């Protein structure tokens with residue numbers, strides 16, 4: 001069989017060796033995996049979820065084991081509305097503004113398929129979330145990035161890039177205003193306001209990807225951009241993956257009902273509906289405040305792990321490493337003096353440590369000495385050992 005003859009160019013466009021590596025090495029325990037974005041399974045509220053799953057299957061098995069509406073199970077959407085309002089200050093949302101998806105990743109893909117035509121511009125932070133880059137590349141968008149300087153997106157530079165672009169080609173601004181992946185930076189209120197002003201001036205649609213707002217370590221949850229959005233200009237995406245469990249594969253998009261309808265049309269030809277059983281389990285969990293009750297524990301465990309990583313990096317690498325201690329999220333984004341983290345990756349794997357080389361996180365001007373390091377999944381001992389293996393690899 002001539003299988004290559006079967007293929008379109010899409011698999012090549014979205015090919016991502018780093019993602020393949022992360023997934024492959026997640027199950028290979030001998031390699032210390034600092035590359036992924038996995039939660040620590042010890043913080044999963046597994047006993048509560050077990051009890052809830054049992055209750056769902058007793059009380060609602062007829063609905064929970066059935067197909068369900070493409071936009072999401074009504075009970076779950078109702079709980080999302082309340083969760084966004086009480087935890088994040090996103091108020092005034094109605095259920096017809098919500099599309100439930102199989103992780104926020106699916107919502108992002110379906111949104112891109114719905115909105116982006118070849119040659120359209122998507123403006124991003126630089127660096128940004130690398131799997132989003134693959135999504136936008138799948139639809140032949142032109143990616144244009146503005147740098148994050150001292151933890152703040154340079155909105156003036158972003159505006160400059162927008163100005164250079166034909167208005168009909170300006171499609172989306174994709175940002176992570178809180179706990180940006182990979183840098184861990186959160187925009188100040190001023191930066192958020194500035195970004196909204198620019199979006200208004202040029203009539204831009206913003207996609208706010210927000211998996212990590214609640215995963216923060218300094219005692220305050222920053223306001224999402226969506227909470228400041230008076231014009232329904234912000235499409236908001238979030239997920240159960242980091243605050244509850246990624247295995248549920250549940251995320252959602254909040255947008256104007258017109259957009260929700262259009263994206264739903266696309267989503268339903270991908271998977272008809274998101275896992276119904278998961279949605280019922282999550283609805284019950286939200287109703288009984290499982291996430292809120294578990295957050296303190298999550299923050300305590302991750303704060304300690306973050307501290308282990310930044311302490312070990314400073315101690316082992318001294319002046320050869322540069323990073324900003326993250327106040328939220330799951331990563332340290334580090335620059336290593338004189339190292340090419342891409343070419344060093346093979347040696348790192350031989351030394352049984354995996355990281356995410358930073359070059360693929362940039363949409364332009366890659367920093368080849370950068371790496372994204374995850375501190376939530378490995379144990380503190382493994383974090384420290386992993387950092388020492390990085391030293392052996394790089395110097």
Ligand code: PMP
Pocket residue numbers: 037102103104105106129176181209211238239240241246250251
């Ligand atoms: N956006 C960002 C910024 C992420 O870090 C992730 C998970 N790594 C996702 C989206 C997708 O998460 P999920 O599909 O599990 O909701």
